[in-house]
Amino acid sequence: MKKIIVILSLLLIFNFCIAQKTKTFSPLTADSLTTGNYKDVLNSFFQLAVNNLIGPDKELKFTSNPFAVMAKMNPELMVDTNYYKYRHLRSLNFSFAGKLDTSYRFNGFISSVNYAIINKRDITISQSFLTSAYNANDEFNRLNDAFNQFIATIADAEERRKVRKIHAAIFMDSSTVTFNKLDKPTQDLIIALANKINASKFLNLIKIDPAINIRKASQQSFDSLKKLFQNKLLWTVGINDTTYKDQFLFSNISISSQLLKGVLNPLRNNNIELDIKTNFNFIDDTVKAGRDLKRSVFSFEPGFNWVLKSKYNQQSLVEFKFSGSYNHVFSGIYKNEKNDRLTFNGTVRVRVFNDIWIPLEIKYDPDRGNVFGFINIKANFKGITKAVNGK
Known part of the structure:
Protein backbone atom coordinates (compact mmCIF):
# COMPACT_ATOMS: atom_id res chain seq x y z
CA MET A 1 0.00 0.00 0.00
CA LYS A 2 2.85 2.37 0.87
CA LYS A 3 4.50 1.76 -2.50
CA ILE A 4 1.23 2.49 -4.30
CA ILE A 5 0.86 5.78 -2.44
CA VAL A 6 4.43 6.77 -3.27
CA ILE A 7 4.00 5.97 -6.96
CA LEU A 8 0.70 7.84 -7.12
CA SER A 9 2.38 10.83 -5.47
CA LEU A 10 5.16 10.70 -8.04
CA LEU A 11 2.68 10.61 -10.91
CA LEU A 12 0.76 13.51 -9.38
CA ILE A 13 3.84 15.72 -9.16
CA PHE A 14 5.11 14.73 -12.60
CA ASN A 15 1.71 15.56 -14.09
CA PHE A 16 1.69 18.86 -12.24
CA CYS A 17 5.08 19.78 -13.71
CA ILE A 18 3.96 18.79 -17.19
CA ALA A 19 0.84 20.90 -16.78
CA GLN A 20 3.08 23.80 -15.85
CA LYS A 21 5.17 23.16 -18.98
CA THR A 22 8.43 23.36 -17.08
CA LYS A 23 11.46 21.14 -16.74
CA THR A 24 12.00 21.93 -13.09
CA PHE A 25 11.59 18.30 -12.07
CA SER A 26 14.04 17.05 -14.67
CA PRO A 27 17.08 15.18 -13.30
CA LEU A 28 19.21 17.44 -15.48
CA THR A 29 17.88 20.57 -13.78
CA ALA A 30 18.26 19.02 -10.34
CA ASP A 31 21.85 18.01 -11.15
CA SER A 32 22.74 21.53 -12.33
CA LEU A 33 22.10 22.93 -8.84
CA THR A 34 24.51 20.56 -7.08
CA ARG A 121 19.11 16.12 -1.70
CA ASP A 122 17.92 14.14 -4.72
CA ILE A 123 14.58 15.88 -5.26
CA THR A 124 13.74 13.64 -8.21
CA ILE A 125 13.15 10.63 -5.93
CA SER A 126 12.50 12.26 -2.55
CA GLN A 127 9.04 11.52 -1.17
CA SER A 128 9.53 14.38 1.27
CA PHE A 129 10.15 16.78 -1.63
CA LEU A 130 7.10 15.51 -3.51
CA THR A 131 4.87 16.15 -0.53
CA SER A 132 6.43 19.54 0.20
CA ALA A 133 6.25 20.59 -3.47
CA TYR A 134 2.56 19.78 -3.71
CA ASN A 135 1.80 21.48 -0.39
CA ALA A 136 3.80 24.57 -1.40
CA ASN A 137 1.53 25.02 -4.42
CA ASP A 138 -1.62 23.70 -2.80
CA GLU A 139 -3.80 26.74 -3.49
CA PHE A 140 -2.55 27.10 -7.06
CA ASN A 141 -3.19 23.40 -7.66
CA ARG A 142 -6.71 23.56 -6.23
CA LEU A 143 -7.48 26.75 -8.17
CA ASN A 144 -6.28 25.09 -11.34
CA ASP A 145 -8.51 22.08 -10.64
CA ALA A 146 -11.50 24.30 -9.89
CA PHE A 147 -10.99 26.18 -13.17
CA ASN A 148 -10.89 22.87 -15.08
CA GLN A 149 -14.08 21.73 -13.35
CA PHE A 150 -15.76 24.99 -14.36
CA ILE A 151 -14.71 24.46 -17.99
CA ALA A 152 -16.28 21.00 -17.93
CA THR A 153 -19.65 22.56 -17.04
CA ILE A 154 -19.74 24.79 -20.16
CA ALA A 155 -22.18 23.27 -22.65
CA ASP A 156 -21.32 25.32 -25.74
CA ALA A 157 -18.26 23.82 -27.48
CA GLU A 158 -17.01 27.11 -28.90
CA GLU A 159 -17.33 28.89 -25.57
CA ARG A 160 -15.59 25.97 -23.83
CA ARG A 161 -12.72 26.23 -26.31
CA LYS A 162 -12.30 29.97 -25.63
CA VAL A 163 -12.30 29.53 -21.86
CA ARG A 164 -9.83 26.64 -22.11
CA LYS A 165 -7.49 28.92 -24.09
CA ILE A 166 -7.75 31.54 -21.34
CA HIS A 167 -7.03 28.87 -18.74
CA ALA A 168 -3.89 27.79 -20.62
CA ALA A 169 -2.63 31.38 -20.82
CA ILE A 170 -3.08 31.85 -17.07
CA PHE A 171 -1.93 28.54 -15.62
CA MET A 172 0.29 26.86 -18.20
CA ASP A 173 2.11 29.21 -20.57
CA SER A 174 5.27 31.18 -19.76
CA SER A 175 3.61 34.38 -20.91
CA THR A 176 3.35 37.98 -19.78
CA VAL A 177 -0.32 37.57 -18.90
CA THR A 178 -0.88 39.12 -15.50
CA PHE A 179 -4.03 39.11 -13.40
CA ASN A 180 -4.75 42.82 -13.88
CA LYS A 181 -4.58 42.42 -17.69
CA LEU A 182 -7.40 39.86 -17.74
CA ASP A 183 -10.87 41.06 -18.63
CA LYS A 184 -13.31 41.77 -15.80
CA PRO A 185 -15.43 38.60 -16.22
CA THR A 186 -12.30 36.40 -16.06
CA GLN A 187 -11.01 38.24 -12.97
CA ASP A 188 -14.39 37.83 -11.28
CA LEU A 189 -14.42 34.12 -12.19
CA ILE A 190 -10.97 33.51 -10.69
CA ILE A 191 -11.87 35.41 -7.51
CA ALA A 192 -15.13 33.46 -7.19
CA LEU A 193 -13.32 30.13 -7.63
CA ALA A 194 -10.65 31.18 -5.12
CA ASN A 195 -13.34 32.05 -2.57
CA LYS A 196 -15.07 28.74 -3.23
CA ILE A 197 -11.94 26.72 -2.41
CA ASN A 198 -10.86 29.07 0.44
CA ALA A 199 -7.63 30.12 -1.30
CA SER A 200 -7.01 32.98 1.15
CA LYS A 201 -3.28 33.28 0.42
CA PHE A 202 -3.93 33.60 -3.29
CA LEU A 203 -6.63 36.21 -2.74
CA ASN A 204 -4.29 38.20 -0.52
CA LEU A 205 -1.55 37.90 -3.15
CA ILE A 206 -3.62 39.44 -5.96
CA LYS A 207 -4.86 42.09 -3.57
CA ILE A 208 -1.32 43.17 -2.72
CA ASP A 209 -0.06 42.89 -6.30
CA PRO A 210 -2.73 42.67 -9.03
CA ALA A 211 0.05 42.56 -11.65
CA ILE A 212 1.19 39.05 -10.69
CA ASN A 213 1.64 36.30 -13.23
CA ILE A 214 -0.17 33.32 -11.69
CA ARG A 215 1.94 30.70 -13.41
CA LYS A 216 5.23 32.39 -12.43
CA ALA A 217 4.04 32.90 -8.86
CA SER A 218 3.36 29.17 -8.50
CA GLN A 219 6.71 28.36 -10.10
CA GLN A 220 8.63 30.62 -7.71
CA SER A 221 7.55 28.67 -4.64
CA PHE A 222 8.51 25.44 -6.41
CA ASP A 223 11.96 26.81 -7.35
CA SER A 224 12.59 28.05 -3.83
CA LEU A 225 11.81 24.61 -2.46
CA LYS A 226 14.29 23.00 -4.87
CA LYS A 227 17.04 25.27 -3.62
CA LEU A 228 16.18 24.61 0.03
CA PHE A 229 16.68 20.89 -0.54
CA GLN A 230 20.29 21.54 -1.57
CA ASN A 231 21.04 21.86 2.15
CA LYS A 232 19.82 18.35 2.95
CA LEU A 233 22.05 15.58 4.28
CA LEU A 234 24.16 13.34 2.07
CA TRP A 235 26.06 10.44 3.66
Whole structure:
Protein backbone atom coordinates (compact mmCIF):
# COMPACT_ATOMS: atom_id res chain seq x y z
CA MET A 1 0.00 0.00 0.00
CA LYS A 2 2.85 2.37 0.87
CA LYS A 3 4.50 1.76 -2.50
CA ILE A 4 1.23 2.49 -4.30
CA ILE A 5 0.86 5.78 -2.44
CA VAL A 6 4.43 6.77 -3.27
CA ILE A 7 4.00 5.97 -6.96
CA LEU A 8 0.70 7.84 -7.12
CA SER A 9 2.38 10.83 -5.47
CA LEU A 10 5.16 10.70 -8.04
CA LEU A 11 2.68 10.61 -10.91
CA LEU A 12 0.76 13.51 -9.38
CA ILE A 13 3.84 15.72 -9.16
CA PHE A 14 5.11 14.73 -12.60
CA ASN A 15 1.71 15.56 -14.09
CA PHE A 16 1.69 18.86 -12.24
CA CYS A 17 5.08 19.78 -13.71
CA ILE A 18 3.96 18.79 -17.19
CA ALA A 19 0.84 20.90 -16.78
CA GLN A 20 3.08 23.80 -15.85
CA LYS A 21 5.17 23.16 -18.98
CA THR A 22 8.43 23.36 -17.08
CA LYS A 23 11.46 21.14 -16.74
CA THR A 24 12.00 21.93 -13.09
CA PHE A 25 11.59 18.30 -12.07
CA SER A 26 14.04 17.05 -14.67
CA PRO A 27 17.08 15.18 -13.30
CA LEU A 28 19.21 17.44 -15.48
CA THR A 29 17.88 20.57 -13.78
CA ALA A 30 18.26 19.02 -10.34
CA ASP A 31 21.85 18.01 -11.15
CA SER A 32 22.74 21.53 -12.33
CA LEU A 33 22.10 22.93 -8.84
CA THR A 34 24.51 20.56 -7.08
CA THR A 35 27.94 21.80 -6.05
CA GLY A 36 31.19 20.58 -7.56
CA ASN A 37 32.09 19.17 -4.16
CA TYR A 38 28.84 17.17 -4.12
CA LYS A 39 29.56 15.69 -7.57
CA ASP A 40 32.95 14.51 -6.32
CA VAL A 41 31.20 12.66 -3.49
CA LEU A 42 28.23 11.30 -5.48
CA ASN A 43 27.80 11.70 -9.23
CA SER A 44 24.38 11.45 -10.85
CA PHE A 45 25.61 10.78 -14.38
CA PHE A 46 29.21 10.56 -15.63
CA GLN A 47 32.51 12.14 -14.64
CA LEU A 48 35.91 11.98 -16.29
CA ALA A 49 38.81 13.31 -14.23
CA VAL A 50 42.55 13.80 -14.53
CA ASN A 51 43.97 13.93 -11.00
CA ASN A 52 47.37 15.30 -9.96
CA LEU A 53 47.94 16.63 -13.46
CA ILE A 54 51.47 17.94 -12.88
CA GLY A 55 52.54 15.49 -10.14
CA PRO A 56 54.47 12.21 -10.35
CA ASP A 57 51.45 9.96 -9.69
CA LYS A 58 48.75 10.91 -12.17
CA GLU A 59 45.31 9.32 -12.45
CA LEU A 60 42.81 9.13 -15.26
CA LYS A 61 39.49 8.37 -13.58
CA PHE A 62 35.98 7.56 -14.81
CA THR A 63 32.95 7.63 -12.47
CA SER A 64 29.32 6.79 -13.06
CA ASN A 65 26.35 4.91 -11.63
CA PRO A 66 24.47 1.86 -12.96
CA PHE A 67 21.28 3.77 -13.68
CA ALA A 68 23.02 6.34 -15.90
CA VAL A 69 24.62 3.54 -17.92
CA MET A 70 21.32 1.66 -18.22
CA ALA A 71 19.42 4.82 -19.23
CA LYS A 72 22.03 5.54 -21.89
CA MET A 73 21.25 2.16 -23.47
CA ASN A 74 17.49 2.22 -22.77
CA PRO A 75 15.84 5.70 -22.65
CA GLU A 76 12.57 4.10 -21.49
CA LEU A 77 14.09 4.02 -18.01
CA MET A 78 13.54 7.78 -17.85
CA VAL A 79 9.77 7.22 -17.74
CA ASP A 80 8.65 8.29 -14.26
CA THR A 81 7.60 4.85 -12.97
CA ASN A 82 10.81 3.18 -14.18
CA TYR A 83 12.90 6.07 -12.88
CA TYR A 84 11.48 5.58 -9.40
CA LYS A 85 11.69 1.80 -9.59
CA TYR A 86 15.48 1.90 -10.12
CA ARG A 87 16.10 4.80 -7.73
CA HIS A 88 18.50 2.79 -5.55
CA LEU A 89 20.87 2.37 -8.49
CA ARG A 90 21.24 6.16 -8.60
CA SER A 91 22.67 6.00 -5.08
CA LEU A 92 25.50 3.70 -6.19
CA ASN A 93 28.69 5.08 -7.78
CA PHE A 94 31.49 3.05 -9.29
CA SER A 95 34.78 4.35 -10.62
CA PHE A 96 37.86 3.08 -12.38
CA ALA A 97 41.20 4.87 -12.59
CA GLY A 98 44.45 4.18 -14.34
CA LYS A 99 47.63 5.31 -12.58
CA LEU A 100 50.45 6.85 -14.61
CA ASP A 101 54.06 7.50 -13.61
CA THR A 102 56.15 10.56 -14.46
CA SER A 103 56.72 9.21 -17.98
CA TYR A 104 52.98 8.68 -18.49
CA ARG A 105 53.40 4.90 -18.41
CA PHE A 106 50.78 2.66 -16.84
CA ASN A 107 51.61 2.12 -13.19
CA GLY A 108 48.52 0.58 -11.65
CA PHE A 109 44.77 0.44 -11.46
CA ILE A 110 42.22 1.73 -8.93
CA SER A 111 38.60 0.66 -8.57
CA SER A 112 36.05 1.90 -6.07
CA VAL A 113 32.40 1.67 -5.09
CA ASN A 114 30.43 4.26 -3.11
CA TYR A 115 26.85 4.12 -1.91
CA ALA A 116 24.67 6.88 -0.47
CA ILE A 117 23.14 5.53 2.74
CA ILE A 118 21.28 8.82 3.14
CA ASN A 119 20.61 11.19 0.24
CA LYS A 120 17.92 13.73 1.00
CA ARG A 121 19.11 16.12 -1.70
CA ASP A 122 17.92 14.14 -4.72
CA ILE A 123 14.58 15.88 -5.26
CA THR A 124 13.74 13.64 -8.21
CA ILE A 125 13.15 10.63 -5.93
CA SER A 126 12.50 12.26 -2.55
CA GLN A 127 9.04 11.52 -1.17
CA SER A 128 9.53 14.38 1.27
CA PHE A 129 10.15 16.78 -1.63
CA LEU A 130 7.10 15.51 -3.51
CA THR A 131 4.87 16.15 -0.53
CA SER A 132 6.43 19.54 0.20
CA ALA A 133 6.25 20.59 -3.47
CA TYR A 134 2.56 19.78 -3.71
CA ASN A 135 1.80 21.48 -0.39
CA ALA A 136 3.80 24.57 -1.40
CA ASN A 137 1.53 25.02 -4.42
CA ASP A 138 -1.62 23.70 -2.80
CA GLU A 139 -3.80 26.74 -3.49
CA PHE A 140 -2.55 27.10 -7.06
CA ASN A 141 -3.19 23.40 -7.66
CA ARG A 142 -6.71 23.56 -6.23
CA LEU A 143 -7.48 26.75 -8.17
CA ASN A 144 -6.28 25.09 -11.34
CA ASP A 145 -8.51 22.08 -10.64
CA ALA A 146 -11.50 24.30 -9.89
CA PHE A 147 -10.99 26.18 -13.17
CA ASN A 148 -10.89 22.87 -15.08
CA GLN A 149 -14.08 21.73 -13.35
CA PHE A 150 -15.76 24.99 -14.36
CA ILE A 151 -14.71 24.46 -17.99
CA ALA A 152 -16.28 21.00 -17.93
CA THR A 153 -19.65 22.56 -17.04
CA ILE A 154 -19.74 24.79 -20.16
CA ALA A 155 -22.18 23.27 -22.65
CA ASP A 156 -21.32 25.32 -25.74
CA ALA A 157 -18.26 23.82 -27.48
CA GLU A 158 -17.01 27.11 -28.90
CA GLU A 159 -17.33 28.89 -25.57
CA ARG A 160 -15.59 25.97 -23.83
CA ARG A 161 -12.72 26.23 -26.31
CA LYS A 162 -12.30 29.97 -25.63
CA VAL A 163 -12.30 29.53 -21.86
CA ARG A 164 -9.83 26.64 -22.11
CA LYS A 165 -7.49 28.92 -24.09
CA ILE A 166 -7.75 31.54 -21.34
CA HIS A 167 -7.03 28.87 -18.74
CA ALA A 168 -3.89 27.79 -20.62
CA ALA A 169 -2.63 31.38 -20.82
CA ILE A 170 -3.08 31.85 -17.07
CA PHE A 171 -1.93 28.54 -15.62
CA MET A 172 0.29 26.86 -18.20
CA ASP A 173 2.11 29.21 -20.57
CA SER A 174 5.27 31.18 -19.76
CA SER A 175 3.61 34.38 -20.91
CA THR A 176 3.35 37.98 -19.78
CA VAL A 177 -0.32 37.57 -18.90
CA THR A 178 -0.88 39.12 -15.50
CA PHE A 179 -4.03 39.11 -13.40
CA ASN A 180 -4.75 42.82 -13.88
CA LYS A 181 -4.58 42.42 -17.69
CA LEU A 182 -7.40 39.86 -17.74
CA ASP A 183 -10.87 41.06 -18.63
CA LYS A 184 -13.31 41.77 -15.80
CA PRO A 185 -15.43 38.60 -16.22
CA THR A 186 -12.30 36.40 -16.06
CA GLN A 187 -11.01 38.24 -12.97
CA ASP A 188 -14.39 37.83 -11.28
CA LEU A 189 -14.42 34.12 -12.19
CA ILE A 190 -10.97 33.51 -10.69
CA ILE A 191 -11.87 35.41 -7.51
CA ALA A 192 -15.13 33.46 -7.19
CA LEU A 193 -13.32 30.13 -7.63
CA ALA A 194 -10.65 31.18 -5.12
CA ASN A 195 -13.34 32.05 -2.57
CA LYS A 196 -15.07 28.74 -3.23
CA ILE A 197 -11.94 26.72 -2.41
CA ASN A 198 -10.86 29.07 0.44
CA ALA A 199 -7.63 30.12 -1.30
CA SER A 200 -7.01 32.98 1.15
CA LYS A 201 -3.28 33.28 0.42
CA PHE A 202 -3.93 33.60 -3.29
CA LEU A 203 -6.63 36.21 -2.74
CA ASN A 204 -4.29 38.20 -0.52
CA LEU A 205 -1.55 37.90 -3.15
CA ILE A 206 -3.62 39.44 -5.96
CA LYS A 207 -4.86 42.09 -3.57
CA ILE A 208 -1.32 43.17 -2.72
CA ASP A 209 -0.06 42.89 -6.30
CA PRO A 210 -2.73 42.67 -9.03
CA ALA A 211 0.05 42.56 -11.65
CA ILE A 212 1.19 39.05 -10.69
CA ASN A 213 1.64 36.30 -13.23
CA ILE A 214 -0.17 33.32 -11.69
CA ARG A 215 1.94 30.70 -13.41
CA LYS A 216 5.23 32.39 -12.43
CA ALA A 217 4.04 32.90 -8.86
CA SER A 218 3.36 29.17 -8.50
CA GLN A 219 6.71 28.36 -10.10
CA GLN A 220 8.63 30.62 -7.71
CA SER A 221 7.55 28.67 -4.64
CA PHE A 222 8.51 25.44 -6.41
CA ASP A 223 11.96 26.81 -7.35
CA SER A 224 12.59 28.05 -3.83
CA LEU A 225 11.81 24.61 -2.46
CA LYS A 226 14.29 23.00 -4.87
CA LYS A 227 17.04 25.27 -3.62
CA LEU A 228 16.18 24.61 0.03
CA PHE A 229 16.68 20.89 -0.54
CA GLN A 230 20.29 21.54 -1.57
CA ASN A 231 21.04 21.86 2.15
CA LYS A 232 19.82 18.35 2.95
CA LEU A 233 22.05 15.58 4.28
CA LEU A 234 24.16 13.34 2.07
CA TRP A 235 26.06 10.44 3.66
CA THR A 236 28.07 7.96 1.62
CA VAL A 237 30.23 4.96 2.44
CA GLY A 238 32.69 3.36 0.08
CA ILE A 239 35.64 1.10 -0.53
CA ASN A 240 38.45 1.30 -3.07
CA ASP A 241 41.51 -0.76 -3.85
CA THR A 242 44.70 -0.30 -5.82
CA THR A 243 46.37 -2.87 -8.03
CA TYR A 244 49.91 -2.06 -9.16
CA LYS A 245 51.39 -3.04 -12.51
CA ASP A 246 53.06 -6.08 -10.92
CA GLN A 247 49.49 -7.42 -10.64
CA PHE A 248 49.44 -7.67 -6.86
CA LEU A 249 45.72 -7.46 -6.10
CA PHE A 250 44.44 -5.22 -3.32
CA SER A 251 47.77 -3.52 -2.70
CA ASN A 252 46.03 -0.67 -0.92
CA ILE A 253 42.50 -0.82 0.46
CA SER A 254 40.59 2.19 1.78
CA ILE A 255 37.24 2.10 3.57
CA SER A 256 35.69 5.56 3.69
CA SER A 257 32.70 7.55 4.85
CA GLN A 258 31.77 11.11 3.86
CA LEU A 259 29.01 13.41 5.04
CA LEU A 260 27.79 16.68 3.46
CA LYS A 261 25.28 19.09 4.99
CA GLY A 262 24.41 22.66 4.01
CA VAL A 263 24.58 25.26 6.75
CA LEU A 264 23.44 28.66 5.43
CA ASN A 265 20.22 29.62 3.67
CA PRO A 266 20.57 28.10 0.16
CA LEU A 267 18.43 30.89 -1.33
CA ARG A 268 21.41 33.21 -0.87
CA ASN A 269 24.17 33.64 -3.45
CA ASN A 270 26.63 31.87 -1.19
CA ASN A 271 26.41 28.88 1.09
CA ILE A 272 28.56 26.71 3.34
CA GLU A 273 28.60 22.92 3.26
CA LEU A 274 29.80 20.96 6.27
CA ASP A 275 32.07 18.20 4.93
CA ILE A 276 33.25 15.38 7.21
CA LYS A 277 35.35 12.55 5.83
CA THR A 278 36.83 9.48 7.51
CA ASN A 279 39.13 6.82 6.05
CA PHE A 280 40.60 3.59 7.30
CA ASN A 281 43.48 2.55 5.05
CA PHE A 282 45.26 -0.77 4.76
CA ILE A 283 48.47 0.13 2.95
CA ASP A 284 51.49 -1.67 1.58
CA ASP A 285 54.33 -1.51 4.08
CA THR A 286 57.15 -0.32 1.83
CA VAL A 287 59.81 -1.16 4.43
CA LYS A 288 59.21 -4.85 3.88
CA ALA A 289 60.02 -6.68 0.67
CA GLY A 290 57.10 -7.40 -1.65
CA ARG A 291 53.64 -6.02 -1.16
CA ASP A 292 51.33 -6.49 1.80
CA LEU A 293 48.56 -4.74 3.74
CA LYS A 294 50.29 -4.60 7.13
CA ARG A 295 50.35 -0.82 7.47
CA SER A 296 47.03 0.56 8.73
CA VAL A 297 46.23 4.27 9.00
CA PHE A 298 43.08 6.04 10.17
CA SER A 299 42.28 9.59 9.08
CA PHE A 300 39.57 12.01 10.14
CA GLU A 301 39.05 15.15 8.07
CA PRO A 302 36.37 17.67 9.14
CA GLY A 303 35.96 20.82 7.08
CA PHE A 304 33.62 23.14 5.27
CA ASN A 305 33.07 24.12 1.65
CA TRP A 306 32.24 27.76 0.91
CA VAL A 307 30.11 27.98 -2.24
CA LEU A 308 29.75 31.15 -4.36
CA LYS A 309 26.79 30.93 -6.74
CA SER A 310 25.55 32.77 -9.80
CA LYS A 311 22.74 35.17 -8.99
CA TYR A 312 21.08 34.31 -12.30
CA ASN A 313 20.69 30.52 -12.11
CA GLN A 314 21.99 29.66 -8.61
CA GLN A 315 24.71 27.42 -10.06
CA SER A 316 27.93 27.11 -8.11
CA LEU A 317 30.76 29.09 -9.76
CA VAL A 318 33.64 29.01 -7.28
CA GLU A 319 34.12 26.88 -4.16
CA PHE A 320 36.69 27.16 -1.35
CA LYS A 321 37.10 24.07 0.79
CA PHE A 322 39.02 24.24 4.08
CA SER A 323 39.70 21.25 6.32
CA GLY A 324 42.01 19.80 8.91
CA SER A 325 43.12 16.19 8.85
CA TYR A 326 44.09 13.99 11.80
CA ASN A 327 46.01 10.81 10.92
CA HIS A 328 46.83 7.94 13.26
CA VAL A 329 49.05 4.98 12.37
CA PHE A 330 47.82 1.80 14.06
CA SER A 331 50.44 -0.53 12.63
CA GLY A 332 53.42 -0.46 10.28
CA ILE A 333 54.85 2.77 11.65
CA TYR A 334 58.06 3.89 9.94
CA LYS A 335 61.27 4.86 11.67
CA ASN A 336 61.17 8.42 13.05
CA GLU A 337 57.48 8.63 12.15
CA LYS A 338 54.90 9.84 14.67
CA ASN A 339 51.79 7.85 15.38
CA ASP A 340 49.68 11.00 15.11
CA ARG A 341 49.94 13.72 12.51
CA LEU A 342 47.92 16.80 11.59
CA THR A 343 47.63 18.47 8.20
CA PHE A 344 45.71 21.51 6.97
CA ASN A 345 44.07 21.27 3.60
CA GLY A 346 42.49 23.63 1.11
CA THR A 347 40.83 23.22 -2.26
CA VAL A 348 39.86 25.95 -4.71
CA ARG A 349 37.34 24.61 -7.21
CA VAL A 350 36.50 26.77 -10.26
CA ARG A 351 33.76 26.06 -12.81
CA VAL A 352 35.47 26.78 -16.14
CA PHE A 353 32.58 25.77 -18.37
CA ASN A 354 29.10 24.49 -17.54
CA ASP A 355 30.29 20.99 -16.59
CA ILE A 356 34.08 21.33 -16.34
CA TRP A 357 35.79 22.08 -13.04
CA ILE A 358 39.43 22.69 -12.17
CA PRO A 359 40.11 21.93 -8.47
CA LEU A 360 43.46 23.04 -7.01
CA GLU A 361 44.22 21.10 -3.81
CA ILE A 362 46.81 22.26 -1.27
CA LYS A 363 47.97 20.31 1.81
CA TYR A 364 50.22 21.67 4.55
CA ASP A 365 52.06 19.46 7.05
CA PRO A 366 53.01 21.69 10.04
CA ASP A 367 55.27 19.02 11.60
CA ARG A 368 57.48 18.71 8.55
CA GLY A 369 56.81 22.12 7.06
CA ASN A 370 55.86 20.57 3.72
CA VAL A 371 53.35 21.99 1.28
CA PHE A 372 51.82 19.76 -1.40
CA GLY A 373 49.81 20.96 -4.37
CA PHE A 374 47.60 19.02 -6.78
CA ILE A 375 45.86 20.26 -9.92
CA ASN A 376 42.91 18.26 -11.21
CA ILE A 377 40.50 18.58 -14.12
CA LYS A 378 37.01 17.15 -13.76
CA ALA A 379 34.41 17.00 -16.51
CA ASN A 380 30.86 16.12 -15.49
CA PHE A 381 28.73 15.10 -18.43
CA LYS A 382 25.30 13.59 -18.76
CA GLY A 383 25.15 11.82 -22.09
CA ILE A 384 21.41 11.20 -21.78
CA THR A 385 20.02 14.71 -22.34
CA LYS A 386 17.75 13.61 -25.16
CA ALA A 387 16.44 10.70 -23.13
CA VAL A 388 15.66 12.94 -20.14
CA ASN A 389 14.02 15.70 -22.14
CA GLY A 390 12.14 13.18 -24.25
CA LYS A 391 10.59 11.53 -21.20
